[in-house]
Amino acid sequence: MNTAKNVVWTESAKKDLFNIYQRIKGKSEERAKDVANAILKITSGLNTNYGLGTPEPLLRNEKEEHRYMVAGFYKIIYSTNLDQAIIKTVYHQRQDASV
Secondary structure, eight states, rough: OOOOOOEOOOOOHHHHHHHHHHHHTTHHHHHHHHHHHHHHHHHHGGTTTTTOOOEGGGGSSSSSEEEEEEEEEEEEEEESSEEEEEEEEEEEEEEEOOO
């Protein structure tokens, strides 16, 4: 088991989560909370095992390894270092990942 001391969200990833919440909130605040909580819940698992995700094939040529996890329709991209799992971005899987 790979243990992480903590999960860190980049400013960009925080903004992604906020934008997801705001977009869904326009239709249903309850649904927006559910989606945000699902994303936060799955990423909290990285506190005990940052190897949970799957290697991200689109980023395989990057210097550091990137992994991903899925919460509903949302893909969460993260990397790790010695004591952190770093959430890099969160996006809807139908969204073009290169944008």
